[in-house]
Amino acid sequence: MTTTPSRSPEILRYTAFSADPAGGNPAGVVLDATGLSDAEQLAIAADLGYSETAFLTAPPAELSGQERAYTVRYFSPEAEVPFCGHATIATAIAHAERRGPGDLLFATWAGTVPVTVTEASDGTLRATLTSVEPxxxxxxxxxxxxxxxxxxxxxxxxxxxxxxxxxxxxxxxxxxxxxxxxxxxxxxxxxxxxxxxxxxxxxxxxxxxxxxxxxxxxxxxxxxxxxxxxxxxxxxxxxxxxxxxxxxxxxxxxxxxxxxxxxxxGRPGELRVELRAGDPRVRVGGTGARIPEAGAR
CATH class of the missing domain: 3.10.310.10 (Diaminopimelate Epimerase; Chain A, domain 1)
Known part of the structure; x- marks a missing residue:
């Protein structure tokens, strides 16, 4: 049975790991998922049909004092997943386009994931996430x-x-x-x-x-x-x-x-993986782009 959301959140479509909307991996992004139930989030993800959609809400209590911190949940068309890298990159790019580049902190089921968004001289945004300990x-x-x-x-x-x-x-x-x-x-x-x-x-x-x-x-x-x-x-x-x-x-x-x-x-993308001596965590970065509504599928 189809679940209709109790309100109408803004649903964005972004690709990750490519500056070309026709490349990389498309993801749904909901920057304010406040009040959406699990079933409603799953229904949105299923309707979009992308491999994952990310949903942002207020951060957990332990991160509530930190600026630009959020709780993030990820849904595929069939189930919730603990973590999704490309949807994280897409979400960070979408956030930066509205609120500027900088550091973000995402609380996920897998753990806390810092993300940094930088802007090149030509205006291109690049997001880099730092994984949980692998x-x-x-x-x-x-x-x-x-x-x-x-x-x-x-x-x-x-x-x-x-x-x-x-x-x-x-x-x-x-x-x-x-x-x-x-x-x-x-x-x-x-x-x-x-x-x-x-x-x-x-x-x-x-x-x-x-x-x-x-x-x-x-x-x-x-x-x-x-x-x-x-x-x-x-x-x-x-x-x-x-x-x-x-x-x-x-x-x-x-x-x-x-x-x-x-x-x-037919959707080429590039992922940069950075390994640092003495740090077990892995950094993964790439560009992103908003997918025009006409080309959403």
Whole structure:
């Protein structure tokens, strides 16, 4: 049954990780979700049909004295998720266009996420989030086998230099790296089988990776648990991947990585992943743009 919101909040549409509204990952943004119920927020997200929509309300008591602090919740068309990177970037850009660049503090289910928005000399806004403390976990061989079966891939497709792991930086992502760009481009998976597998491991996406160079990676993120075939640009997975690459010694402890995502969907975007020596948290940044109403879909 469709739920009609009890009031009419302003619903914005922004893309993240691209300055072009036709690129990056679209997100819904509600800068004032005061009074909206869970069902109403889910209904708005489902109506928009984007992989996530972010809803801002007043901050929790422990952050109430801090300027530009908010509670943020994220809904996919089918469920609430603990954290969403691209919707965080989109929300920060939308906020900055109305109230100016600067620092924000978002209280999420996963933890407190600082975000900084800067403005370039040409007026371009760039937002950078700092993840919650990440973690990298082993994954059972049988689970890798099931993931590959759902994807229609084989073990021979995997890059032995990148062992499968589950990365976490606010949400859990299975990381699988392949040996060729062609294999990454050829994605036609069993939606229901992969969804069931992901639900069994509490995964938000599967982060599929191909390494182009020392610092440049191409990635794709199936997202069937959110009712979406694929996410065009995934900030939370980018943060998890940064932690994974550092922990396994695949990149230096202090690194700036470029993740390219969305080109195979016709929505190219770029995510900058910054790793700092001595700081376990991962920074993920990018540009954003408002999507004109006529091109909202």
């Amino acid at each position: 973690a990298v976990h082993e994954v059972a061989e049988k689970d890798v086998t099931e993931a590959l079966a759902a994807l229609g891939w084989s073990a021979a497709d995997l890059d032995p230099a990148f062992p499968p792991r589950i990365g976490y930086a606010g949400a859990r992502h299975l990381i699988l790296a392949v040996t060729t760009r062609a294999r990454l481009a050829d994605l036609d998976y069993d939606f229901e089988r992969l969804k069931d597998f992901m639900l069994s491991l509490d995964l938000t996406t599967v982060q599929l990776v191909w390494r182009e160079s020392e610092t440049v990676f191409h990635v794709r993120d199936p997202f069937p648990v959110g009712g979406v075939v694929e996410d065009p640009a995934t900030g939370a997975a980018a943060a998890a991947f940064g932690a994974y690459a550092r922990e396994l010694g695949l990149v230096p402890e202090e690194s700036a990585l470029e993740l390219r995502q969305g080109a195979d969907m």
